[in-house]
Amino acid sequence: MNAEPLKEHLKKEGATLVGVGDVTKALTGEIVHLNRGIALAVNRSLGSETVEQLVKLQRAAEIWLKERGFRSLSIPPDSDRIKGKLIARLYKLFSHKTAATCSGLGWIGKNGLLINKRYGPKLSWATVLTNAPLKPDSPVTESLCGNCDLCVRHCPSGAVTGSIWSRREPFKKLVNYERCRSLKTNRRLFEEKPNCGLCVTICPYSRKGLSNKARSGK
Amino acid sequence: MADEAKKKEILEKLRNGVIQYDEDTCKEAAQEALDAGLDANEAIFDGLVSGMEEVGRLFEAQEYFVPEILMCADALYAGLDILKPHCKQMDIGVKGAVVIGTVEGDVHDIGKNLVKMMFDVAGFTVYDLGRDVPLDKFVEEQLKTDSELVCLSAMMTTSMVGMPKVIEKIKEKNPNCMIMIGGAPTSKELADKWGADGYAEDASNALKEAIKMVSFLKKLRDEKAARQQ
Numbered sequence: 001m002n003a004e005p006l007k008e009h010l011k012k013e014g015a016t017l018v019g020v021g022d023v024t025k026a027l028t029g030e031i032v033h034l035n036r037g038i039a040l041a042v043n044r045s046l047g048s049e050t051v052e053q054l055v056k057l058q059r060a061a062e063i064w065l066k067e068r069g070f071r072s073l074s075i076p077p078d079s080d081r082i083k084g085k086l087i088a089r090l091y092k093l094f095s096h097k098t099a100a101t102c103s104g105l106g107w108i109g110k111n112g113l114l115i116n117k118r119y120g121p122k123l124s125w126a127t128v129l130t131n132a133p134l135k136p137d138s139p140v141t142e143s144l145c146g147n148c149d150l151c152v153r154h155c156p157s158g159a160v161t162g163s164i165w166s167r168r169e170p171f172k173k174l175v176n177y178e179r180c181r182s183l184k185t186n187r188r189l190f191e192e193k194p195n196c197g198l199c200v201t202i203c204p205y206s207r208k209g210l211s212n213k214a215r216s217g218k
Numbered sequence: 219m220a221d222e223a224k225k226k227e228i229l230e231k232l233r234n235g236v237i238q239y240d241e242d243t244c245k246e247a248a249q250e251a252l253d254a255g256l257d258a259n260e261a262i263f264d265g266l267v268s269g270m271e272e273v274g275r276l277f278e279a280q281e282y283f284v285p286e287i288l289m290c291a292d293a294l295y296a297g298l299d300i301l302k303p304h305c306k307q308m309d310i311g312v313k314g315a316v317v318i319g320t321v322e323g324d325v326h327d328i329g330k331n332l333v334k335m336m337f338d339v340a341g342f343t344v345y346d347l348g349r350d351v352p353l354d355k356f357v358e359e360q361l362k363t364d365s366e367l368v369c370l371s372a373m374m375t376t377s378m379v380g381m382p383k384v385i386e387k388i389k390e391k392n393p394n395c396m397i398m399i400g401g402a403p404t405s406k407e408l409a410d411k412w413g414a415d416g417y418a419e420d421a422s423n424a425l426k427e428a429i430k431m432v433s434f435l436k437k438l439r440d441e442k443a444a445r446q447q
């Protein structure tokens with residue numbers, strides 16, 4: 001099934017990037033039938049407005065699929081904040097970054113984030129899982145971080161270990177999240193905004209994006 | 219009182235809201251039910267719960283899978299949250315304390331929560347242990363709270379086998395406490411076989427049974443007290 005019309009539709013609705021991945025390998029029993037992951041990204045940091053925008057895009061995808069007789073399950077961008085709902089138990093079964101690499105939209109950087117060639121790690125993501133047999137894009141299998149180690153050297157909590165991701169070893173430990181988290185907790189005592197996010201801004205792919213605007217593609 | 223056509227329409231909307239896992243429709247219909255003066259209990263059981271029954275059938279027919287079921291349950295709860303505070307508080311003369319929970323290995327708690335709600339509106343004191351409750355916890359909690367009644371819920375043939383074990387232990391520690399079981403795979407026959415004192419097939423009958431049981435216990439106690447004087 002051709003995925004282009006859906007991608008066009010979602011881009012018109014405001015998505016920066018849309019990809020379709022075959023996510024079979026990453027699924028557990030409860031959701032095995034939903035083996036296509038639609039990865040949605042917008043080019044802005046994850047604030048409440050971004051969440052709203054991504055959720056709106058997810059609705060648009062759900063409606064498009066439903067009209068054609070397919071099932072869907074949306075994993076919201078802020079999946080960890082949704083409490084008290086039964087469906088939230090399923091959210092932790094799937095990560096947005098998985099959908100993104102499977103859809104060919106980027107690799108996992110040394111900083112543990114999804115790095116897109118054009119926008120770097122600056123994107124915010126959401127996923128819609130579906131049973132529609134959409135033609136998948138080809139997955140990204142290797143990291144393109146190369147010799148760069150800016151995020152390793154500049155992370156204020158020393159959380160980024162420097163290991164390199166590949167699809168063969170997708171869960172290799174890249175970031176010591178305890179450290180990253182503890183920095184945030186400490187900062188919260190002094191600052192309004194607890195986010196550090198240095199590993200986002202420091203990444204050269206974040207900046208390359210600006211100068212490469214003319215270059216088309218992903 | 220709402221006229222019949224309007225009432226039917228609202229109940230249908232509640233039912234469909236659950237079946238189509240549409241939280242917004244459920245909330246809207248729940249509010250309409252209240253505005254139209256429908257009885258909240260009726261809206262819950264003939265609307266929301268009747269929808270969940272259909273969902274059960276769709277699940278068995280493999281039309282629905284786990285994600286849909288969970289979303290349907292979220293829709294049911296969205297409506298329930300609005301309707302529950304408007305359930306008529308009943309004054310039934312008898313009051314008692316109940317320990318309730320879904321047995322070990324079983325996470326189905328929608329039915330159990332409805333039974334609990336009926337006890338709440340009847341003014342019972344309810345100790346809710348939640349779902350997937352270790353069998354010994356029922357025994358401990360009963361002793362701790364000295365409740366007259368213990369209610370066990372199970373929705374699977376695999377989990378209901380824990381019930382006779384709990385019943386035996388409670389009866390051993392406290393023969394005066396009464397036990398009621400329920401949930402789709404259980405029956406009056408099983409209740410009798412396992413030595414439970416009561417069984418009910420749905421939430422409103424569960425309350426009726428409970429009232430009977432608590433009244434009976436009170437009567438026993440009074441008689442005993444009279445004899446001792």
Ligand code: B12
Nearest residue numbers: 077080095096097098101112113114124125170195196197
């Ligand atoms: C919990 C969480 C955190 C926690 C802990 C992170 C963790 N992984 O434990 C904390 C609070 C520390 C955190 C921090 C941040 N986070 Co955060 N976080 C999340 C959240 C809610 C869940 C992540 C999670 O636990 N996933 C489960 C684990 C198992 O998977 P994972 O590590 O995410 O990803 C692995 C798989 O995808 C796998 N993989 C990749 N491809 C494939 C393919 C196959 C076939 C398979 C099997 C696997 C596989 O590789 C990945 C790395 O090992 C996600 C939102 C979401 N629902 O995904 C956002 C998310 C990951 N966070 C995000 C962001 C932006 C941040 C911060 C920059 C926030 C900030 N400004 O400070 C920092 C960055 C820290 C860092 N260097 O990673 C973004 C990432 C955007 C991007 N470009 O990648 C996300 C996606 C939110 C969003 N909706 O956009 N975060």
Ligand code: B12
Nearest residue numbers: 274324325326327328329371374375400401402420421424
């Ligand atoms: C919703 C649901 C789920 C939800 C539960 C959400 C939740 N928080 O409760 C989720 C998706 C999590 C789920 C998971 C599973 N489920 Co399920 N689920 C159902 C479903 C569709 C509906 C149950 C329900 O809520 N009904 C609506 C309520 C209102 O009705 P009720 O529970 O019967 O309660 C009423 C009465 O029974 C009574 N009552 C209930 N408790 C008590 C207690 C007392 C004391 C009394 C007096 C009365 C009483 O009063 C209630 C109100 O009137 C049923 C199908 C069905 N037809 O029942 C399957 C069903 C129960 N599930 C089943 C199975 C197998 C599973 C899973 C193993 C997953 C799977 N492979 O499909 C897991 C089990 C996980 C676990 N360890 O428990 C089977 C059980 C088969 C069996 N072995 O007997 C069923 C029967 C479906 C089927 N035919 O396959 N499930």
Ligand code: SF4
Nearest residue numbers: 155180196197198199
């Ligand atoms: S968010 Fe800050 S502390 Fe966490 S990994 Fe990135 S740079 Fe390090």
Ligand code: SF4
Nearest residue numbers: 109110145148151203
């Ligand atoms: S800063 Fe360098 S090493 Fe870190 S993610 Fe970006 S490209 Fe990779």
